Amino acid sequence: MTIRILIADDHQIVRQGLRILLEKEPDMRVVAEADDGRATVRLVREIxxxxxxxxxxxxxxxxxEATRQIVAEFPKIKVIALxxxxxxxxxxxxxxAGASGYLLKDCAFEExxxxxxxxxxxxxxxSPGVTDIVVKDYTSGNNSGKPSVFSTLSPREREVLQLMAxxxxxxxxxxxxxxxxxxIETHRQQVMHKLNIHSVAELTKYALREGLTFLET
Amino acid sequence: MTIRILIADDHQIVRQGLRILLEKEPDMRVVAEADDGRATVRLVREIxxxxxxxxxxxxxxxxxEATRQIVAEFPKIKVIALxxxxxxxxxxxxxxAGASGYLLKDCAFEExxxxxxxxxxxxxxxSPGVTDIVVKDYTSGNNSGKPSVFSTLSPREREVLQLMAxxxxxxxxxxxxxxxxxxIETHRQQVMHKLNIHSVAELTKYALREGLTFLET
DNA sequence: CGCGGTTTAGGGAAAACCCTCAATAATGGC
DNA sequence: GCCATTATTGAGGGTTTTCCCTAAACCGCG
Incomplete structure (x- = not known):
């Protein structure tokens, strides 16, 4: 029984490398590649x-966000963050969001x-180096019972927020x-209202803080 | 005659992928890997x-910086930026710094x-997408010196940019x-024109990268 | 003294913003 | 199954802001 794998990464050369490496494993097969989140969700639905x-x-x-959507829709599918x-x-x-693993890109392929x-x-x-972050978060106990405003945003609203950012x-x-x-105007308005933010600049910073977008892209 | 190649990348998985891909070429051989700039320079001297x-x-x-040092010391060695x-x-x-090529990581391996x-x-x-940057730089004539685009902004423009961000x-x-x-509109326009950025979101990210503003405020 | 960059500013078109309203799901509780 | 809530979609219509082009006054430098 082969494990069917989808690779989602915006860099083609990374995808190609991973594909070649993975296909050397007899029980694994890369069945699809995606270069953005939307394509990933679509391909997951398809295959x-x-x-x-x-x-x-x-x-x-x-x-x-893609992970959140995939796991919500298909709880059996395992997502490994890279x-x-x-x-x-x-x-x-x-x-x-529901990932089952978190790997750093500087890990060995065997990992x-x-x-x-x-x-x-x-x-x-x-990955080692990731574990302690998680442990620290739980021991500092700052997580539980803090429904951040962010969680009141619907998936669609988050999507729109990211694109705005x-x-x-x-x-x-x-x-x-x-x-x-x-x-989209309604979504934007809804987002701004929920977050009580009324400028694109602060919206962008908010999205950065929440990990919805990144400085280098 | 085989081409002897050194791969310098801080992500092991990227190095492994590149190595496997490159070794499929009969006339190429990966003779070393380095995971930081200093090790790269050292290995270049050795092999x-x-x-x-x-x-x-x-x-x-x-x-x-590594490229600068390598090319200064060994003008015959070709450096391809990835x-x-x-x-x-x-x-x-x-x-x-003396690189002979500039590739984007989302290029195809054949590139x-x-x-x-x-x-x-x-x-x-x-890489396509890099070419026009270079061309634009030459036609706008602001090149030759090291001044980053940021330095072309006037004090007033930076002030406005910061407040926008x-x-x-x-x-x-x-x-x-x-x-x-x-x-202020003119300043904003001037800033956007100079930076070739046309949205407040990206302007905000730029200001963050340049240290003009901060995430936590 | 003119050349180039800075700082100032107007006019018109385009887009964003703000409010309200509303139909169609989908979700979840009773 | 029924109802309340929320999500997603979309419209109307008015205000404000941004966007783009143009341009004048100023200022330092060669």
């Missing part, structure tokens, strides 16, 4: 792989296959999501 | 490869082998600086 290797930072719809950064926000948000086998056995794999105009977003400009 | 694939962002000594970002500063500084063969033939290879509206800024709204 329902067992495992998704998900880059955290991707354009259009980031890895965290990131360059051991940043606390990314790690915690990714795990909260990836190990992580895949572990998550297939319903376990969780975290990426510099897209309302009409561009409307085009991307195939809905009317008026709909 | 003098023909080509160095150099990640731009590396710890300790970045790719730009970066995630088509950022103007990175591209121009890398080329000024890499093509680039290697081209630089071995004393040509330059730039802090979430102030144009009329608020006008009030603060005791000039008309129209004046």
């Amino acid at each position: 329902s792989p067992e495992v998704v290797i998900m880059d955290v930072a991707m354009p259009d719809l980031n890895g965290i 990131s360059m950064y051991a940043d606390q926000r990314f790690v915690l948000n990714m795990l909260k 990836l296959t190990r992580a895949i086998r572990l998550v297939m056995a319903h376990k969780t794999y975290l 990426e510099g897209k105009s309302t009409s561009q977003i409307a085009g991307l999501l195939h809905v009317s400009v008026k709909t | 003098s490869p023909e080509v160095v694939i150099m990640d731009v962002a590396m710890p300790d000594l970045n790719g730009i 970066s995630m970002y088509a950022d103007q500063r990175f591209v121009l500084n890398m080329l000024k 890499l082998t093509r680039a290697i063969r081209l630089v071995m033939a004393h040509k330059t290879y730039l 802090e979430g102030k509206s144009t009329s608020q800024i006008a009030g603060l600086l005791h000039v008309s709204v129209k004046t």
